[in-house]
Amino acid sequence: MAKKSEAAKVVTANRLGDGLVVFLGQEGVWVEDIGKAEIAHANGDADALLQQGLNAEKANHVVEPYLIDVGDDEAAVTPLHIRERIRTLGPSVRLDLGKQAGEHLF
Amino acid sequence: MYRYDEFDINFVNARVDQFRDQISRRLNGDLTEEQFKPLRLMNGLYLQLHAYMLRVAIPYGTLSSRQMRQLAFIAERFDKDYGHFTTRQNIQFNWPKLEDMADILTHLADVEMHAIQTSGNCIRNVTADHWAGVAADEVEDPRPYAELLRQWSSVHPEFTFLPRKFKIAVTGAPNDRAAVAFHDIGLKVKENEDGEAGFEVLAGGGMGRTPVVGVTIRDWLRKKDLLAYVEAIMRVYNLHGRRDNKYKARIKILVMDLGADEFRRQVDEEFAKIDAPEVLLPEEEIQRISAYFAPPDCEKLDDNDSTLDGHLKENTAFRLWHDTNIATHKIPGYAIVNISLKPIGGIPGDANSAQMRIVAELAERYNHDEIRVNYEQNLVLPYVRKSDLFQVWQELVDAELATDNLGLVTDIICCPGLDYCALATARSIPIAQEISNHFSDAGKQREIGDLKIKISGCINACGHHHAGHIGILGLEKRGQEYYQITLGGSGDENAAIGAIVGPGFSYAEVVPAVDKIVDTYMDLREEGETFLEAYRRVGAAPFKEALYAAH
Amino acid sequence: MPLIKDNSFTKDHWTALPDGLPLAGAVDAIISFKRLEQDWDEISLHNGRVGVLLDNSSDAEALQPYLDRLDLVVLEFPVFNDGRAYSQARIVRSQLGFSGEIRATGDVLPDQAGLMMRCGFDSFEVSGGQSLEVWQRAANSLTLSYQRNYPKVGEKPRHDRSERAAAILTDTDRAGAAL
Structure with missing residues (x-):
């Protein structure tokens, strides 16, 4: 059986204090913009990234970190699953809210 | 309505203080998320898809104007200027911060409200008939x-x-x-x-x-x-x-x-x-x-109001609204006004702070200061004099709250679905919006008659799809949303669970499928027969045929 | 395991006796309910005090024939959100009228202690790291309550059935509570 190519992954969670969706960026910093997230391309890297996330949960910075699959072509980092796309952008029925509206991106 | 006495006030305040302490222990790390989760849930606080979500109880669906104004204030000050009235006589705020939570609960306690036991494995908010007393x-x-x-x-x-x-x-x-x-x-x-x-x-x-x-x-x-x-x-x-x-x-x-x-x-x-x-x-x-629940001082009125009759004759839009949204009151000369939170193409149950304030104002001026919230995600003014109906309607029109669709095909119950909910498997709100847009024509809606569509974005059924005349359940298959349709459910005194009509539909196929179901009903119905009556008479076969037969 | 009683750490005089080990001397022994039933003749003659550990799927009423001889009933919380022992404690204290010690063991958290006390628990085995200050604050954080037929936090457990009170605060209670 041909080995399925592994999707690139990032770690996401909700920030403890305000609950907003964040992504694990470089050097363990949590960022609001998925474009600035650290991307793991191999399984081993993903495990290490998730472990970093779980440590941050233990340290009470974030809640419920987990890995999501993303596509990272030149233009943008986009979650592959619709749930994660909505979570990353904001409600599909309120385009004026959430990150898609430019809120919380700085 | 019920008013807190000193004990009730002290109790709710003590509960807020208790939660304030628990929040600070969570923020400083004394409590793990696992330990904190049941504590926050029992205070109505979820962690949802985008952020925390606070569910506030509206016990048995009764609110005063002051309470409604406070909900508007919370929406404006701590959230994104709107709230979502749920299918269980609660209101949800979708974007509050954990750091603000104790303050929000204090503002609620100030108007005799709380979020106690709106989640968790405990006895939840007790609900009741929204027309209770009238x-x-x-x-x-x-x-x-x-x-x-x-x-x-x-x-x-x-x-x-x-x-x-x-x-x-x-x-x-x-x-x-x-x-x-x-x-x-x-x-x-x-x-x-x-x-x-x-x-x-x-x-x-x-x-x-x-x-x-x-x-x-x-x-x-x-x-x-x-x-x-x-x-x-x-x-x-x-x-x-x-x-x-x-x-x-x-x-x-x-x-x-x-x-x-x-x-x-x-x-x-x-x-x-x-x-x-x-x-x-x-x-x-x-x-x-x-x-506490004794009826307010109502006037002795004649049940027929000539000014109302005049407006009904002269104003078609008013008459259409009156036909669908007004229910019979037990006191002569009074009417029950139902305010639809289902504008055509809108998000079922959502109201912004300006709308909440207008409803509060109307309740104060025309309705003995009382508002009801129902599980069908609409609001009720239960004590309006018939002679005031035209005035109330005009003000509702100005606030975009006069949608004349109560009980009709566009009066859809719908959970937040995948647009907000961490448990959801598919979106439900945009399905409701598209159905609503599809059947937007007022004449067509009336021709179809009583038809309850209920949509849930996952198996947990917050959108009551099992009890929908047409129920829609959003699921996921291989990363794609798909929707199962059930027919014949009912939440009334002849309660019934809808039966799955057949294989599911993709997102794009749902509206055409609902359209076929409605067309089939309209073709086969007998004189005066509602959708549910027709379905109970003929069963699922004609609907299956319409949906699945190869053409 | 540290033991908390009356909001303070206290020395635990009881010894949990695993099934199979002999019951000897004057030790205050906690034995399983299964053994209690099997070896009752021997246990009833024991020189020390007798306590029983009842798992949370067992019927609390089955303790009734033995309660006069028991000084301690230990009830379990395998995880904090498995709430069966609240009802077991209520049955032992209120329906069976047990006046001895009812102890909570297992996943016993300070934020649940107030509820446990009201159901009849009066001692708590807690995990090693438990801060007494946090315990006291959390356990006593909500002392007001609506259910008059359960004692308030800090109130002596009621085991006398003649003390029947309403399941809801009455006007008189409210006047008193507001003082």
Whole structure:
């Protein structure tokens, strides 16, 4: 059986204090913009990234970190699953809210 | 309506202080998320898809203008200027911060509101008929009993870590507007042969992945035995409900596993051990709470109002709204005004702070300061003089709150779905919006007649799809949303669970499928026959044929 | 395991006796309910005090024939959100009228202690790291309550069935509570 190519992954969670969706960026910093997230391309890297996330949960910075699959072509980092796309952008029925509206991106 | 006394105020404030301490222990790391989660849930705080979500209880759906204004203030100050009225007489705020939570709860406590037990495996907000006290068909106002149950269940020492959540609904009318058969306990006020009012008690109803219509476990219960009997049910459930599988943990599974007769026997046995049950709910206490729900001072009016008749003749838009959104009041000269929160193409149940304030204002000016919230995600002004209806309507029009679709195909119940909810498997709101847009024509909606579409974005069934005449359940298959359609469900006194009509539909196929179902009904219906009546007559076959036959 | 009683750490005089080990001397022994039933003749003659550990799927009423001889009933919380022992404690204290010690063991958290006390528990085995200050604050954080037929936090457990009170605060209670 041909080995399925592994999707690139990032770690996401909700920030403890305000609950907003964040992504694990470089050097363990949590960022609001998925474009600035650290991307793991191999399984081993993903495990290490998730472990970093779980440590941050233990340290009470974030809640419920987990890995999501993303596509990272030149233009943008986009979650592959619709749930994660909505979570990353904001409600599909309120385009004026959430990150898609430019809120919380700085 | 009920007013907090000093004790109630102190209780709610103490609960806020307790949660404030728990929040600070969570923020400083003394509590892990695992330990904090049940504590926050029992204070109504979820972590959802985008952020925290706060669910505030509107016990038995009754609100004052002051309370509605405070909800508007919270939406504006701590959220994104809107709230979502749910299918269980609650309101949800979608973007509050944990850091602000204790302050939000303090603002709620200031107007005698709370978020206690709006989540968690405990007794949830007690719901009731939204036309309580004003409906023409009522035996008795059920709200005093809902209020007694609210107090009794608040931080109950024994029943706060149940196998699963527990929902109680009360109605005082034979026409069931509270869907009592779909609750863990359903209570119907009814008279026995001697004309004494008591309760019929149903248990084991519910939706979720195993929908069940509750069974009557007591034909008639004395009012003063209410708390003792409910205590007996709760104890049997707490000790024997399954805890090994959360999908089998609701009381409905226990009732099914034991059988209704054995369950009834165990409850009766426990009830018998509670000696002097009437002590648990003294008659004076029933009287005292009931006094709060005495009707406001209504004028003696003639039931016919000539100015109203004039407006109805002259103004078509007003007449259309009047036809659908006004219900018969038990007091002559008064009307029940239903405010639809289902604008064409809008998000069912959402209201912004400006709309909340306008409803508060209307209630204050025209409605004895009282607003009702119902499980169909609409609002009610229960005491409007017929002579004021035209004025009220005009102001609702200005606020974009005069949608004339109550009970029609565009009056859709819908959970937040994948646009907000962490548990959802598919979106539900945009499906509701597209159906609403598709059937936007007022004439067409009236031609179709009574039709309840209910949409859930996952198997948990917050959108009550099992009870929809047309139910839509959003699921996921291989990363794609797809939708299962059920037909023939009903949440009223003839409660029924909808049957799956056949294979599911992709997102894009849902509206055409609903359209075919509606067309099929309109082709085969007999004179005056509603969708549900027609479905019960002909069954699913013609609908299956329309949906799936190769053409 | 540290033991908390009356909001303070206290020395635990009891010894949990695993099934199979002999019951000897004057030790205050906690034995399983299964053994209690099997070896009752021997146990009833024991020189020390006798306590029983009842798991949370067992029927609390089965303790009734033995309660006069028991000084301690230990009830379990395998995880904090498995709430069966609240009902067991209520049955033992209120329906069976037990006046001895009812102890909570297992996943016993300070935020649940207030509820446990109201159901009849009066001692708590807690995990090693438990801060007494946090315990006291959390356990006593909500002292107001609606259910008059359960004692308030800090109130002596009621085991006398003649003390029947309403399951809901009455007007008189409210006046008193507001003072």
